[in-house]
Amino acid sequence: MPPAVSERPTRIRVDLDHLTFNLRSIRSHVGVPVMAIVKANAYGHGLVPVAQHLQKQGVEQLGVAFVEEGIALRQAGITAPVLVLGGIFGRQVAQFIAHDLEITVSSLDKLRQVEAAAEALGRKAVIHLKIDTGMERIGVHSYSARAFIEAAVASRWCVLKGIYSHLACADDPRSAMTLQQLERFFEACAHIERVGAPMPLRHLANSGGVLHFPDTRLDMVRPGILMYGVLPDAAAQRTIDVRPVMSLVSQVVYFKVVKAGNPVSYGATWAPSRDTRVVTVPIGYGDGYPRALSSRGEVLIRAHRYPIVGRVCMDQFMVDIGQDSAWNEDEVVLIGSQDGNTITAENLAQAAGIIPYEVLVGLNERIPREYSGG
Structure with missing residues (x-):
């Protein structure tokens, strides 16, 4: 590679x-x-x-x-x-x-x-x-x-x-x-x-x-x-103890203050009602991350949940962190856990209006894979 x-x-x-x-x-x-x-x-x-x-x-x-x-x-x-x-x-x-x-x-x-x-x-x-x-x-x-x-x-x-x-x-x-x-x-x-x-x-x-x-x-x-470690459907019952095998992570690549009323991303579909802090994350639908999560998905940064704002782009998306702080290279968790807070593949599927299968198999070879344990 x-x-x-x-x-x-x-x-x-x-x-x-x-x-x-x-x-x-x-x-x-x-x-x-x-x-x-x-x-x-x-x-x-x-x-x-x-x-x-x-x-x-x-x-x-x-x-x-x-x-x-x-x-x-x-x-x-x-x-x-x-x-x-x-x-x-x-x-x-x-x-x-x-x-x-x-x-x-x-x-x-x-x-x-x-x-x-x-x-x-x-x-x-x-x-x-x-x-x-x-x-x-x-x-x-x-x-x-x-x-x-x-x-x-x-x-x-x-x-x-x-x-x-x-x-x-x-x-x-x-x-x-x-x-x-x-x-x-x-x-x-x-x-x-x-x-x-x-x-x-x-x-x-x-x-x-x-x-x-x-x-x-x-x-x-x-x-x-x-x-x-993922349930097949929202109606499924967890009758067996299984653990998620996959985590999907990235890092903050950019930080800026966005003025009130200034739209974010393609189509100008979202704008903050007040000055806010927005970070950019380098993953998008070109990697198989669902575009349907535009202004609907969430990520974890510093153990807090923050919303994706505006449209997910091919290679990146933006996150509103309000008045909180984040630094370039801070870890961003898209699927997985961070200091006790968790986002699952099932959560992403529900937010995007798809099934968990689509979340997992959609993540393509453009994303490197790391293996631990075993």
Whole structure:
């Protein structure tokens, strides 16, 4: 990394000890193996460093969205089982098999594509069947899965390791749909029992399922955002003790007094009613910090909360500190704690009108990441 980037005061701090704590907490709570989801750059925490740490902790499985993420893990020396959760194209299948990546098979046609590629390579493919129980995204509908499942069981070139579905509403503990999806999933799995084949790993519970629906935990769970210590939704209940893994910090880069009535930032959308002190912070929507936090977000400086004023710019934003004092290079906490005061990813999401997932995965590679613990 070039020195000009590594010296940037804005940075993401990743606490690997908190990641370890969360994995242990989830394992203890569910009592079954864990597939840790590390897609989307490990929810903004850094794909390879996070996966390397989880592998050291003995995580049973990793999950990614795309074959490219899986290949990046293999090239970094990750040997743990990796399931690619997303849909596949026939031309990609050889890459899955060559890099020992487990494949989501979501239709009879996809199964045939995988079989053909495996036969051509002379090497069996490890697959998980995707059943659609209500998301209407990818996967065979549970009510028409019989032929699909029977073909997978009978396949000569595919090793059937898992069968799974995805919960649409489990973030809400009052969701009636979740139990409907569980019923549909069991109906699909019953086809495996009918043909007398061994039952593969059944996995259904995402973060919401882990938190709220014990019956969905089955043979393995797939925590995503919960692994990083963040709740998936404002309706979610903290039934497991997890700790935030990410902090986002910067520093004051400029201080000035703004006269009453003088507007701040693009569009002149905010102006102080009296003379005030304003500091500039060098991070903006170009880094993935939400522009929706314009005149709505808050930061911590010297353990006090202060409002963002005016529009968030591409590379910086301004903060009104009133009549208080701040100095250039003072630490600014955007996510995290400072002397007992805390701003969470959930707080940012609520202020911006988005979900916590968007806060985490939106923070891009322009921000250096630092790792501690582990």
